[in-house]
Amino acid sequence: MAGRIEDYALIGDMQTAALVSRDGAVDWLCLPRFDSPAVFAGLLGTDEHGFWRIGPADVPPAPAAFPQVLQHELSEFESSGELRIPATAHAPAVPADRRRYRGDSLILEQEWDTERGSVRVTDFMPPRHLTEGSGVPQMIRIVEGLSGRVRMRSALRMRFSYGRVVPWVHRIDEPDGSYRTVAVAGPDSVWLDGEAESYGRNLTTYSDFTIRKGERVAFALTWQASHLRAPDRPDAEAALAATEEFWRGWVEQCTFSGHYREPVIRSLITLKALTYAPTGGIVAAPTTSLPEDIGGVRNWDYRYTWLRDAAITLSSLLRTGYREEARAWREWLLRAVAGDPENLQIMYGIAGERELGEMELDWLPGYEGSTPVRTGNGAADQLQLDVYGEVVEALHLAHMTGLARSDHAHLLQLKLIGYLEKHWTEPDEGIWEVRGPRRHFVHSKVMAWVAVDRTIKLLEGTPTDGPIERWRKLRDDIHRDVCDKGYDTERNTFTQYYGGKELDASLLLIPQVGFLPPDDKRVIGTIEAIQRELLTEDGFVLRYPTHGQDGRNVDGLPGDEGAFLACSFWLADDLAMIGRVGEARDLFEKLLALRNDVGLLAEEWDPRRKRQVGNFPQAFSHVPLIDTALRLNASGAYQER
Numbered sequence: 001m002a003g004r005i006e007d008y009a010l011i012g013d014m015q016t017a018a019l020v021s022r023d024g025a026v027d028w029l030c031l032p033r034f035d036s037p038a039v040f041a042g043l044l045g046t047d048e049h050g051f052w053r054i055g056p057a058d059v060p061p062a063p064a065a066f067p068q069v070l071q072h073e074l075s076e077f078e079s080s081g082e083l084r085i086p087a088t089a090h091a092p093a094v095p096a097d098r099r100r101y102r103g104d105s106l107i108l109e110q111e112w113d114t115e116r117g118s119v120r121v122t123d124f125m126p127p128r129h130l131t132e133g134s135g136v137p138q139m140i141r142i143v144e145g146l147s148g149r150v151r152m153r154s155a156l157r158m159r160f161s162y163g164r165v166v167p168w169v170h171r172i173d174e175p176d177g178s179y180r181t182v183a184v185a186g187p188d189s190v191w192l193d194g195e196a197e198s199y200g201r202n203l204t205t206y207s208d209f210t211i212r213k214g215e216r217v218a219f220a221l222t223w224q225a226s227h228l229r230a231p232d233r234p235d236a237e238a239a240l241a242a243t244e245e246f247w248r249g250w251v252e253q254c255t256f257s258g259h260y261r262e263p264v265i266r267s268l269i270t271l272k273a274l275t276y277a278p279t280g281g282i283v284a285a286p287t288t289s290l291p292e293d294i295g296g297v298r299n300w301d302y303r304y305t306w307l308r309d310a311a312i313t314l315s316s317l318l319r320t321g322y323r324e325e326a327r328a329w330r331e332w333l334l335r336a337v338a339g340d341p342e343n344l345q346i347m348y349g350i351a352g353e354r355e356l357g358e359m360e361l362d363w364l365p366g367y368e369g370s371t372p373v374r375t376g377n378g379a380a381d382q383l384q385l386d387v388y389g390e391v392v393e394a395l396h397l398a399h400m401t402g403l404a405r406s407d408h409a410h411l412l413q414l415k416l417i418g419y420l421e422k423h424w425t426e427p428d429e430g431i432w433e434v435r436g437p438r439r440h441f442v443h444s445k446v447m448a449w450v451a452v453d454r455t456i457k458l459l460e461g462t463p464t465d466g467p468i469e470r471w472r473k474l475r476d477d478i479h480r481d482v483c484d485k486g487y488d489t490e491r492n493t494f495t496q497y498y499g500g501k502e503l504d505a506s507l508l509l510i511p512q513v514g515f516l517p518p519d520d521k522r523v524i525g526t527i528e529a530i531q532r533e534l535l536t537e538d539g540f541v542l543r544y545p546t547h548g549q550d551g552r553n554v555d556g557l558p559g560d561e562g563a564f565l566a567c568s569f570w571l572a573d574d575l576a577m578i579g580r581v582g583e584a585r586d587l588f589e590k591l592l593a594l595r596n597d598v599g600l601l602a603e604e605w606d607p608r609r610k611r612q613v614g615n616f617p618q619a620f621s622h623v624p625l626i627d628t629a630l631r632l633n634a635s636g637a638y639q640e641r
């Protein structure tokens with residue numbers, strides 16, 4: 001059974017990623033890519049849908065307040081004499097006493113103290129260019145005795161195709177007397193190499209062993225296309241050293257130094273982990289269907305590259321000194337968007353695929369009963385005019401921060417404006433990808449203005465042909481249209497869409513993108529209106545009221561959702577911009593406190609249940625965390641401290 005979303009830590013190799021629970025269970029892993037079917041889908045179901053837990057078998061006595069599920073498993077243990085591991089327990093789900101990433105890396109260390117001693121499990125996925133042979137995905141788990149003698153159990157249940165397919169698991173004896181365990185089904189094979197004996201029972205592969213102080217026992221899981229020869233056995237210790245070195249070298253390139261270094265670096269590492277190294281595409285999150293509303297239907301697949309999310313990710317990476325990722329993403333963009341900008345999609349697969357048809361996996365019961373579990377994403381076919389602004393802004397920033405000029409990128413930018421010129425007056429689905437009717441969303445028009453504005457600046461600064469006078473007029477037309485139709489003079493606030501009364505937290509971006517100056521009374525009025533109407537009781541920000549004034553949900557979906565973390569960071573930004581720096585800092589620090597113990601954020605925060613909700617970890621939350629930290633550092637927020 002999956003834990004809370006914040007119980008998970010991320011490991012990954014920049015082609016896929018896994019979520020490891022605090023109890024030592026890997027409950028989510030898609031192989032070989034982020035968007036491949038999961039081999040461990042316990043996160044969205046039960047242990048029956050696949051997991052790999054390594055943890056102590058010598059469990060401590062259950063404290064009175066132990067969660068029920070753990071009580072159940074513990075009760076199956078004999079309490080006197082030599083412990084015997086019961087056939088029915090896959091592995092006791094005991095939360096680690098401590099966990100952390102090893103320094104500035106994506107190598108996870110979890111530690112347990114038991115009555116017989118202490119043990120550490122180190123989990124990581126070596127970046128593929130470091131793996132031996134053909135660069136196949138590997139997950140390595142090293143068990144290390146810290147004190148005493150601790151009995152351990154590894155329980156591995158592979159279920160291919162998101163928990164639906166039980167693979168054929170068999171043992172292959174090697175000439176040197178050792179053996180490997182391989183699971184095969186259809187196109188996939190997954191190889192287990194362990195330094196402890198393993199055996200199969202109940203369609204699960206177990207290893208029971210005792211670890212003494214100073215000993216290390218490694219396990220490795222390697223994926224290989226099933227028609228290819230067996231992958232090489234990994235050298236776990238060499239892979240650990242190389243992985244640590246990789247992350248150290250990557251973090252060293254960061255140019256940021258200042259307050260909040262730790263959350264900024266952890267966010268940058270997380271964004272890097274969400275980058276698909278072979279193509280430069282960036283996933284919005286490595287998961288699907290972690291609910292925005294626990295028990296509800298707001299469950300989406302985020303394992304794709306949204307132009308919006310990727311563009312803002314790039315902006316954060318560029319601002320902190322990471323040029324290579326920006327260059328790679330620009331190349332990805334040019335390939336993905338190649339052809340007619342009339343056919344631009346708002347999102348693509350990580351290699352630029354266009355077909356992202358939405359499906360429901362009806363055999364999965366969903367995270368805490370949140371169904372349907374979806375793969376694919378129907379938003380791919382939507383019209384979202386803001387995307388043009390975000391993409392052009394990222395290209396502009398790349399240009400301004402000295403990324404080598406790309407004629408192809410300039411040409412694309414001009415073509416995108418040519419498209420916008422014809423279509424900016426149309427209603428769209430907007431930044432929130434509503435599934436209700438299209439509307440004239442104010443944020444979409446503001447971002448159309450951004451696209452035109454940045455392109456005019458490009459034309460002013462570089463000798464490139466383009467109808468600059470016509471586009472200056474276009475820029476003025478859009479600005480006037482928004483101010484006339486998207487601003488409610490009576491309430492002194494911009495509104496969610498033309499003619500509407502609702503507010504929308506995306507309006508907080510108006511001063512940040514330079515549409516109006518921060519001291520404009522309409523900007524201040526909008527910030528104050530959002531504070532009045534869109535704050536949760538604990539002071540975080542909703543995207544918009546899900547229940548519109550006409551009683552219908554503007555997003556076309558049943559149910560509710562939590563506070564949207566990106567919007568809450570945007571409010572902190574705006575407060576800093578209008579001089580309310582102390583309030584900005586307080587809100588930012590409250591947001592930092594929502595991160596889990598290893599620094600990760602999901603998409604949303606449920607103020608009622610006091611827990612993270614939505615896909616995890618989410619680029620769209622970590623990007624504004626970085627941006628707000630940078631802004632607060634630049635705003636002089638620390639001079640008075």
Ligand SMILES: OC[C@H]1O[C@H](O[C@H]2O[C@H](CO)[C@@H](O)[C@H](O)[C@H]2O)[C@H](O)[C@@H](O)[C@@H]1O
Nearest residue numbers: 284300306308309377379431432433620
């Ligand atoms: O709210 C309904 C929509 O929710 C998802 O979209 C959200 O995630 C995207 C990726 O981070 C983000 O770009 C967008 O702004 C968010 O609203 C989902 O992907 C959509 O299919 C769904 O309609």
